[in-house]
């Protein structure tokens with residue numbers, strides 16, 4: 118048994134950690150989150166130049182053939198810096214999906230540009246009524262000549278505003294919540310009939326409401342086999358769930374450590390508040406929640422990298438734990454900072470906010486506990 | 493033991509309801525029902541309407557412009573106002589400064605300040621906490637030095653709620669440095685228009701401007717603005733802490749919000765049914781409801797203790813802890829109910845419009861959840877309240 122990274126992985130970790138420390142100071146991050154775009158194109162270019170964008174994509178698609186492990190390493194470090202660049206959306210979620218089920222043309226056309234940093238992607242998989250059920254799809258695709266016509270609505274599409282292509286799940290047959298009959302389409306948002314309403318989200322990122330009204334797409338936009346998109350969608354969401362858990366764990370590490378440090382310095386009643394046993398136990402619990410999450414992260418990531426049979430179940434178990442830990446650590450970090458914890462100025466509140474959205478994204482604790490028990 | 497209201501109580505309830513129908517301004521009601529951000533003008537207008545009816549300073553003694561109502565009657569009014577979701581009364585004048593002035597103040601002070609509070613013409617804020625003195629309030633460092641007929645005040649108050657609207661601030665200041673930190677503290681009333689007062693906003697994680705830092709740079713305060721005896725301010729601070737213990741848990745508001753949440757959930761489609769059919773979510777809702785019932789009856793027990801002559805003791809710390817925990821739980825359940833639609837957020841950046849994304853009740857939920865992290869921190873943090881219970885009730 119071995120939980121250590123190999124040489125290459127260690128190198129990547131150091132590289133990302135260094136970038137966060139040197140080039141991603143808190144003030145810069147805040148300025149990016151408040152900017153029109155919501156992140157930095159220059160940073161994105163750096164990610165491309167350093168080879169991070171293609172690291173986990175197959176060699177056949179122009180990537181470096183890494184696995185879930187490399188993604189985990191990058192995302193955990195990103196979590197520590199609360200990175201707003203849409204690595205999760207463009208790379209893990211969408212490029213991963215195309216890498217897994219796209220045809221040759223799609224891979225060469227799209228992924229090449231993604232890896233070189235010229236293209237952003239987003240995935241429209243949520244609808245107003247769907248909550249966390251990926252199979253609950255009302256958006257419909259109808260055959261028309263050689264291509265398809267899309268009609269429907271996708272909500273809270275993360276990174277929607279920057280995406281040059283948006284992958285849309287649409288129903289070509291079957292009932293509203295059937296897994297069978299779901300197709301995936303790569304849709305250019307500039308196409309006629311596609312309209313986006315863009316907005317910021319509470320974690321400083323960007324998302325869109327997307328309306329599709331008689332959107333004509335050609336057959337070359339179909340991703341995966343017609344009507345068989347669900348399995349691929351589920352796989353992509355699982356990979357992204359792993360990645361977002363890694364991000365959460367990076368963020369939790371910063372939060373519990375920041376809190377411990379603060380309580381050593383902050384004095385009330387003539388002593389450091391960290392001396393109060395009730396706060397010590399609280400922080401011990403925060404620390405343990407973090408460690409438990411990290412253990413499940415390693416377990417689930419190894420299973421995923423090895424394509425183990427029970428990796429889905431492992432991921433749901435992980436997301437359940439991370440959701441629970443993220444809430445506890447986030448809320449307690451704020452609480453133990455007292456009034457300072459609720460200020461916009463301190464980074465604590467912003468880590469708390471990102472952890473709050475992560476709890477929901479790709480399914481909350483209730484959802485994953487249920488899925489765990491059903492798998 | 494019984495749980496029924498008397499006919500008189502029921503009549504009063506009816507009277508309040510018809511009063512609300514005719515007197516609660518529709519524009520304010522609409523903003524309140526849509527959970528739009530707080531407007532100071534709305535609150536002042538509403539407080540004045542209540543005052544005109546004699547329903548504002550209900551906890552004050554009758555001779556000072558209050559009422560001689562029974563605790564039950566006060567409870568009924570507060571309950572009905574909360575059920576109707578009328579604006580929350582700003583406590584700093586009517587619930588804090590007023591009682592201090594009529595209990596400890598001189599006749600001149602009473603004449604000068606009580607009418608302004610009763611009529612909501614003067615906005616007060618509370619200058620207790622400082623950057624270095626939060627939970628350990630008695631360690632406060634803002635200094636007031638006697639110089640002729642004036643105190644010269646220097647120092648910084650922090651987390652001062654709504655100081656940006658305030659005309660006056662009541663402060664705890666140090667008039668003497670002694671070995672025992674609770675000594676040498678005095679209670680001063682300070683005009684915010686005095687030269688040397690500077691108010692700086694603190695933006696909170698929900699993106700709102702609710703709290704401030706207030707700096708005093710050689711601010712002259714006439715000695716007649718000292719309340720009570722110099723150096724005895726801590727006694728007043730403790731009096732204030734004990735005052736206004738009831739209603740602290742905000743039970744009626746919690747019931748209203750839980751009911752609203754349930755109604756919304758019944759319309760949130762989930763598969764064949766609604767979110768209410770989801771056993772894990774439902775369980776959390778019901779658990780909150782039970783906890784709320786328990787807290788309600790803990791409050792009623794405290795109330796009946798007062799009405800039979802007893803004084804509310806440190807038991808009210810239970811109400812503060814349980815009430816705020818419930819406020820936070822319910823705000824969390826709103827977020828969970830909304831799932832992805834809790835994420836759109838306009839408060840921090842100027843990018844978007846302020847329209848709600850998703851259902852119209854979505855927009856206010858996340859700011860509210862974030863804002864309500866404060867309730868377990870302020871008013872004596874929940875850790876401090878537990879310390880109080882441990883010491884004063886359990887004798888530990």
Ligand SMILES: Cc1cc2nc3c(=O)[nH]c(=O)nc-3n(C[C@H](O)[C@H](O)[C@H](O)COP(=O)(O)OP(=O)(O)OC[C@H]3O[C@@H](n4cnc5c(N)ncnc54)[C@H](O)[C@@H]3O)c2cc1C
Nearest residue numbers: 452453455456618620621626627651652653866870873875
């Ligand atoms: C939104 C908001 C509005 C406010 N409005 C006002 C106002 O209008 N006027 C005013 O005067 N003040 C106001 N306050 C200040 C509030 O009363 C203080 O924030 C509070 O007393 C806590 O102090 P602190 O923030 O300095 O935290 P600290 O006292 O530094 O506490 C930090 C953490 O340590 C814990 N802790 C401290 N001592 C102990 C102990 N002995 N045992 C166990 N745990 C302990 C606390 O519970 C907390 O979790 C407001 C605060 C907020 C957040």
